[in-house]
Amino acid sequence: MxxxxxxxxxxxxxxxxxxxxxxxxxxxxxxxxxxxxxxxxxxxxxxxxxxxxxxxxxxxxxxLKVPVWYKDGASPKYICYCSRVTEEEIRSAIHQGAKTLEDIQRMTGAGSKGSCLTENPSGRCCHREIAKILEKARRASPQSQ
Ligand SMILES: [Zn+2]
The missing domain is CATH 2.20.25.270 (N-terminal domain of TfIIb)
Incomplete structure (x- = not known):
């Protein structure tokens, strides 16, 4: 193709x-x-x-009606478009002790609605983006594990 x-x-x-x-x-x-x-x-x-x-x-x-999170100047930076959870809210959950995707979901409500096909500009689920943010935070402060 x-x-x-x-x-x-x-x-x-x-x-x-x-x-x-x-x-x-x-x-x-x-x-x-x-x-x-x-x-x-x-x-x-x-x-x-x-x-x-x-x-x-x-x-x-x-x-578009919504900012696209990874594009320059996007504000707010939504990661989960279904529940309107921003990158900042996810970072703050990590700061408060969230260590896994499940923790993030429980604390922010991200990734719990599943309307990704019509809400997320990529048409895909935000789980992978949340995992990326977790990974980045883990690398930034390895001693907190
Ligand atoms: Zn282009």
Whole structure:
């Protein structure tokens, strides 16, 4: 299969369902989303493009209803979009002793609703992102284990 490259930054995109795109773009743009098309998510934090299709059509950060957490300037930085839990809240839970994904879920409510397909810009579950934050915190303070 041909790789899908972002028309602006030329980095490889990740497949996203049109259903996800349709839910997250601003109301005025909803009808422009082609339900039969395959969309791709640009993973480059510095690129303004969020979604692009095979024809080079793009949807940028400002075309979405929510900030995309890993993009430059995202505020707030939601990690769990279903329960609207931010990176800051997850870090603070870790600071208060959370050591596992389960601890984070219990303390913040993150990852407990499972509406990722229509709420998360990647269309995927936030568990892996939470694991990354835990891992980063663990590396930053190894003696607290
Ligand atoms: Zn890009």
């Amino acid at each position: 041909k790789k899908a490259l972002c028309p602006v930054c030329h980095s490889e995109g990740q497949n996203v369902l049109a259903l996800t795109v349709k839910h997250l773009v601003r109301e005025a743009l909803r009808d422009t989303v082609n339900e039969m098309a395959t969309y791709h998510l640009c993973l480059n934090p510095h690129c303004p493009v969020v979604y692009f299709d095979a024809f080079g059509k793009t949807l940028k950060k400002e075309d």
